[in-house]
Amino acid sequence: MKAPKGFTFSGIHSGIKRKKLDLGLVVSEDFSDCVCFFTNNKVKASPIILNLNNLKISNSQVKAIIVNSGNANSFTGKQGLKDAQLINKELSKLLNIRPEFILSASTGIIGKRLPVGKILKNLNRLVAELSPDNFEKFSQAILTTDTQRKLFFKEAKVSGEKVRILGIAKGAGMIYPQLNKATMLGFIFTDVNIKRSLLIQACKEGVDLSFNSISVDGCRSTNDSVFVLTSKKSYSYIERKDKNFREFSLQLKEVMLSLAKSIVKDAEGATKFIEIEINSARTKEEARRAGLAITNSNLFKTAIYGENPNWGRIISALGQAQIPLKDNISIKYTSLKAKEIRLKIDLKRGKYSWRVYTSDLTPDYIKINSSYS
């Protein structure tokens, strides 16, 4: 695994958390072309508000992303926005660029002021440790209740050339992103050289099939963000929907899906990973809505924890989502005793399919979340 050309990474401990790494930085050698997706929660964390503003000014050209864990800097008002701005400004001096070319992300508890002093004090060290090899440290610095780092790598062959795609994410709870409009953070770095409109299309399709198709607990964060950055350092240029585009899109989708699945597999307290395939729906949207309705049913999720095939709860969840059900609907499970379960539902209404991913609801989820603060 090698980082895509044109990126350096670092991850350090700044003291927001007691012991673990809590501050990460990615710097693009030249400007990267960026496609971003943020939460559709009406409450948006300070870094997201700042990013939306910066992306307009920079025309989506990005030089760096700074990320902290341990504090969401969300619902922190004007002070929160000032704090995020101050960090950007100080970092921009060290990197010798304008602050608008820096994006930021925060994750952790909502409603508490970001410990800005700790971050500012450590910016020098954060920059000093930048290296193409430090992506693993970066991937650790962004974690919260995650039990493992989430990092996936693929290569796409574009006109014989190997284009690299590196995906990094965090997330374990408050997971029901609808990005578009994502509580999870996802970072995808690539060196593909591609026309912007095509990159946007590939990213949108990828995000819909991955991050927008998972739910741990039906709760949507104020901080969900997915950043796709390309340094465009590859030689071959993708400018139309050809074989190269399809190959790159496929590999991008694979990285996004691996990240999204890894979030669900690391879901707080979960003992099962469940893939739900909805077939024969009238539309793709119906298939996805049917799938997500099941992923958000506490009763379905507790039944799976109990290895109990209570399919009446699936029927009830589909009906609650106003999906018209036929008597000949088919519901098939693989073994409920396994750690990974596949559920196939055939709605017998049309020809469209969608896959969604979820976890079981367990006493450990409640233990983790009844004391989290």
Place this chain on the structure above:
Amino acid sequence: MKAPKGFTFSGIHSGIKRKKLDLGLVVSEDFSDCVCFFTNNKVKASPIILNLNNLKISNSQVKAIIVNSGNANSFTGKQGLKDAQLINKELSKLLNIRPEFILSASTGIIGKRLPVGKILKNLNRLVAELSPDNFEKFSQAILTTDTQRKLFFKEAKVSGEKVRILGIAKGAGMIYPQLNKATMLGFIFTDVNIKRSLLIQACKEGVDLSFNSISVDGCRSTNDSVFVLTSKKSYSYIERKDKNFREFSLQLKEVMLSLAKSIVKDAEGATKFIEIEINSARTKEEARRAGLAITNSNLFKTAIYGENPNWGRIISALGQAQIPLKDNISIKYTSLKAKEIRLKIDLKRGKYSWRVYTSDLTPDYIKINSSYS
């Protein structure tokens, strides 16, 4: 406590359940005027489909309601409907009326055929035990995972005359009714003599403020039903929106609210009862939507179980529901250590208020629901 004039009740054990009472019957001496509310789940249980049909034919005139617990007769197809019809038909012979004047309700597991034989064999005994005093037995026969019967009684003074209102309900899990469009069953019997349009108005307002303002687990049943029956045996007639109407409406609302709260207090595995008052909303609808968004947040509900004032989760839930939040929003809790908790949220947006009711999410909820079948 005395049953409203004109009703007799019975509750027996027919063998659907191993030991507990599982079959109940109410019979109206003359015809009762009936206002019904059923689930807005797209999948509707067989008794609901049959009721909707019967109510049209009978012009909402009702002679009897038969109720079984232990089986929901839901998603049981044409067989399920035939089963419900057969029971109605046999009962109609015993009561010497047409089957269209009988309503029915079922509660229990979804997707299994109703044990019709057991019910038919016991119809004679069910009718033989009818008595004005057996409402308590009826209230027991309709329970499933409930730990206690739910029965409330009020009197309304109408022109000096005492009009009786008796409310009976069941429900503990799969509770997020939106009736209008209710998994719970609610029965309200009264002898009020009232113009039908006024009865409908009083019932709608009552249902909105009570059953439509509770959530245990955000899961909506295929069997939710609320039946309001009046024998009209009282002498005084309510025909306009006067003092008498307001007094009756108030007492009806009190009975409905007591029933709805008792369902939440008996929520599966719950250790806390939470009343959420949303104030200063732009509209009533906004206040209600804000409240229900919080009642359906697993993260909020686990925090309450942990007696943890993680108000960031309230903010996040409100934002997910697309409620625009001001920085000066106020959130006040009574002691989180108490069994009953009041939460007051001031949105500072307008002048409308709404109250909703929910329970905490606990390891016991998962225990109960991982093995229920």
